[in-house]
């Protein structure tokens with residue numbers, strides 16, 4: 001699809017790096033990197049420590065300037081959410097910090113507060129929203145780091161090791177949040193070490209070695225958050241609303257007296273449980289085919 005748009009000259013991308021070189025203390029740490037990030041795609045950057053992933057994210061964010069080459073934003077402006085690798089334990093509460101960053105970004109106060117409440121709930125941080133962040137653990141700080149970037153539905157999310165410090169449940173919750181962002185058109189570029197996130201979210205994986213993109217994988221069958229089709233009877237509008245709003249449900253279409261749900265692989269158990277708990281019945285589950293999970297593992301092995 002993206003290639004067809006490109007052939008027709010309609011695909012300018014959100015942000016484009018051309019032959020960019022980044023230098024620190026006279027040493028090239030990125031060499032002639034060219035990369036186009038398109039709307040709604042998710043790119044995973046993998047590679048050893050020190051290979052240049054964070055530097056590349058900072059260049060894409062426009063936080064650092066290349067020594068040579070160009071960074072262009074064809075649309076003129078871009079709303080960017082950036083999650084740095086480390087987030088300082090500041091003395092504000094999450095609510096004070098997040099509502100003021102939303103105000104600085106010019107987000108509508110009421111809509112921003114509603115969205116922040118949802119994100120705090122999704123990442124299980126509601127209980128700590130009025131606690132000063134200098135008392136937070138690494139994982140708690142990371143969740144606030146993520147929420148500040150995601151709030152306001154940016155065009156481009158740049159995530160530096162987003163799963164860092166998160167427990168298993170928080171990782172799963174974050175994955176759902178990211179897939180929902182992606183479905184709404186947000187592009188994501190993330191540096192990752194965990195194959196789970198790559199397999200379930202990434203459309204492209206770039207292997208970085210010593211400041212160069214040395215390998216790129218792209219596989220049509222390797223769909224983001226590959227979906228399974230669930231056919232179910234759902235009793236009543238309340239149950240329907242709850243199921244349709246589940247972050248793992250990509251689509252919910254009526255088909256005579258049943259509903260066809262497109263459900264992310266990782267959410268199937270949860271969604272089926274909700275349907276049954278609400279008195280509904282499941283008629284069939286057709287699994288997604290051909291997630292090439294081994295591709296992520298192969299590239300991870302190459303990165304080591």
Ligand SMILES: Nc1ncnc2c1ncn2[C@@H]1O[C@H](COP(=O)(O)OP(=O)(O)OP(=O)(O)O)[C@@H](O)[C@H]1O
Nearest residue numbers: 024025029047048049050051052053054055056085
């Ligand atoms: N501010 C800086 N000053 C000098 N050198 C830097 C600076 N930032 C990064 N570097 C160097 O640039 C290279 C790439 O670093 P970068 O942080 O981008 O790697 P990375 O792939 O993100 O590593 P990690 O997986 O450990 O986060 C490294 O050699 C690093 O030492």
